[in-house]
Amino acid sequence: MTVNSTVDLLHGLSAAATPTNLMWVAIGVLIGTAIGIMPGLGSPSAALAILLPLTLQLNPTTGLIFMAGIYHGAKFAGSTGAILLNIPSEPSSVVLCIDGHELAKQGRAGPALGLSVISGFVASTLGVLALTVAAPLVASLAIDFGPPEFFSLILLGLVLVVTMSGKSRIKGFIAMALGLLAGTVGVDLLSGQQRYTFNSLNLYNGIQFLPMVLGLFAVSEVLINIEKSTKRKVFPVPKKIRDLLPTWEDLRNTKRAIMSGSVVGFFIGCLPGGGSTIASFVSYGVAKNISKHPEKFGNGSLEGVAGPEAANNSEVGGAMIPLLSLGIAGSSSTTVMLAALLIFGVEPGPQLFQQHPEIAWPVIASLYIGNFMLLLLNLPLIPMWVQLLKIPYWILYPFIFTMAIVGAYSERSSMFDVEMMVVVGLIGYGLRKLEIPISPLLMAFVLGPKLELALRQSLVLSDGSPLIFLQRPISLGVLVVGAVAALAAFLVKRHQRGRTHIALPQPSA
Amino acid sequence: MARAADAVAGVVTAALGVAMLVPALRLPFVGQANAPGAGLFPVVLSGTLGALGVALLVTSLRGPSEIDAPVVAEEESTVPAGVRGLGRVGAVWGGFAVAIIAMKYLGFLISVFVLIVYLLLGPSHRRGPRQIATSLVTAVLLPVLAHLLFTNVLGLTLPEGTLFGD
């Protein structure tokens, strides 16, 4: 698939870019953004699911383009929530909170948001172009990544990111242990055993992401602020337009992060079973390790936003390949898209590209158009989004509570989830008062179950032998990269510590 | 002050570790094909948590060391919570919790309305006549708009309350 693919892509673009379709993708972006801005609803899969009934009423090509618009709108809005409010809407935006919110606190919310959109757009472009040349490679990668490879990759992600413990190593580890333990709650997939469910159906599926994140981040943040005063204005809001968008210098400085993020996102994002989450962590770690200013990460580094955002956007390009060519949905958003495809009567599979390129390529093109629409519509609106920070706190925090309730409830129509969020909120407040960092807790909560599952699956395959991680070439390769990176980071830190007392990266919580 | 808090944190963490170890020990340690069973991670993690709690307690009693010395003072936590601050937090969280408990019976709209009225007139001290009016307006608009948007426009469901036939 080379020259032909480029031609096909152009055909696809022209098929997708009809006035009706363009209108629907614009509507999709706007509605997706509007839904996604609500704390708790910002994940694209939630927005896609909500709008599925409307989507199914359109004709297939338009419907899929509409979904592309919703996807990008919701993703951007989710990033907005992470940056402005420190509330990640889905596991892959957790990483954004670290530097993104820090930037908002420093009065640089506009540049952070703008960079988020721009790096996303660049990454998306690269992703679509890469599709035309790398599709077979990606398709085979999606197959080649099995449990041992996943384990090594997640370990790599953790190693690259782990120096986040901030002030107290013990407390950092406590945070991770708590997060990992919280992740074990529920029915164990491999054995069917109930872990910490106390025979309750509420905990049968484990602790859900939204109650956890809304409690730990949104609710506890309100409590922390309330403790100081109920009247406080939260952040400085810049007035000059120049400060509301990223500068050319900002873009130059983040070039590396954007490029690396795009590559990482594209290849890892296509992996079924959690690729997009892992991609955002790994891209953050990679951006940090190749950055000229790694010490800024955690303190408001634009690269810390650009890298993960690039990964978050190129990954959908990568995810399309297994979806369309193998019928394999890699994430919750692609699952919804797959459902729509099926209901539309389009059967994804290896034959789709060969036999029905006129369906496959407009779908891919529509994702790109969606991102372009997002750039067009939302970049000028960023100064407006930033004004959200000006809302007096006495309105903002009831709004946060209201939205948090809706967000926590809407995922499973479960009051238990709302109750869990309230309890976790108090616990989160307590943890923050005790200086136990909540970002590592959430990361451990998100990555831990995947890590455990991959470990146990691998050992089932190898009958208990840990050598499997070294015997499988991709896994070995990833581990070597991780070892090198860890060693490099260790040496750099020793070098730094030897010179001056430099602040360790501080997460915003 | 901070060290006393750390000591308490250490004890609580250690206790939590032990508490979570007990149910974990009942799970099978080894699963099929010599691979770890359901119990391995919970046991190791809760044991580690317990050990970390003890470590925290010990370091807090022993005094700050090189490993645990705060490098940068964080605004939010090294300032110990004053009684008034804690009172506010308790009032806000308590109100939130009560509203959620009531929501099962009274539904989303009424519970959120009452909650916001309570929050604004209570802990937020918006008690002047004009403030009361704007607070009441906010208390009505927020849940109503949310309800309209989410149930009527987006087709989600929100708790209607058992008193109203949910």
Place this chain on the structure above:
Amino acid sequence: MYARGKHVLAGATALLVATLASGCGNSGSGSDASPTPKEFLVDTGAGGGSDIFAREIEKILGDNHITSAHWPVRAITEGDGLGLMAYLRSHSGKNDEIAAFTSKWMVEADAMKNAPASIEDTTPIAELADETQLVAVPTSLGYTTLKQLLDAGRTKQITLVGGSAESVSTLAAVALQQYSHTSWKYLFFHDNGSRISALLRGDAQVMVDSAATFAPEVKAGKLRILAALGAKRVSQFPDAPTLHELGIVIPGLPDQLQFRGIAGPPNMPPKAVKYYQGLLAKMVKTDDWKKYMESQGDTTDFITGDKLTTLLKNFDTSMAPLIAALPEGQ
């Protein structure tokens, strides 16, 4: 200023009352003889098996003008099937709640000690579709008959890839192992993509699932279907013989393993049950439905009343010993 505030307040309160009132009116209406479902409940999230099933039903009913009512699909995923059964139980006697059930619900209840809910907590209205399970292997392994696979298990370690210990397909695999006196390893993944790729990668040698799961890979020649675990061959894969045709008799393995239908809350008024059955009876005769069934590799099995009760009971009884034989018991 104060006066204006009062006006705004009055208006806002009126809005509140109006919304409350409209919220109450949102519940299902209609008489017992022709109820309107408030919601069509499923136990999976958007894009999951039951979700697609319910949406297709809604679509076909609407497109064919069998009913003008709109059945909004709502997910109650907490607790999977058990959670949805418990939810139905809490709406005992109502005529406006319906749910898409699968045979997995009974397995979940059997697999959990002191399960908080069971199929007795529902009123099964009708079974609609039988999703015949198929045994698939990678073509690269060279097996062309089921017997080769089962025999191979005696000399080599065979690994099955699937969704969970409680899925019906896993239990069918248990039955196959018992029949051939072999012992397979189990590799479970949350999502379908990972399962298929495990099969293609060679981490697993066999998978049991429905036709829709395997269709893309079989068409591309990467997977081969060795057998259909049911009474009849599956139309999508006419070359795959049934166990009966292969001469493999496994007592206690029902012909219907993975099936779907519609259920209501317990003590549902008989008139309402009859009403829904009438609608569904019309639906399964439409061309749209037939096309949908074909695309999924399913068979239409419209079963109601006593026949349905017996079927469910028999299924339940046959699954119990298989569940007990799972590798890491409860």
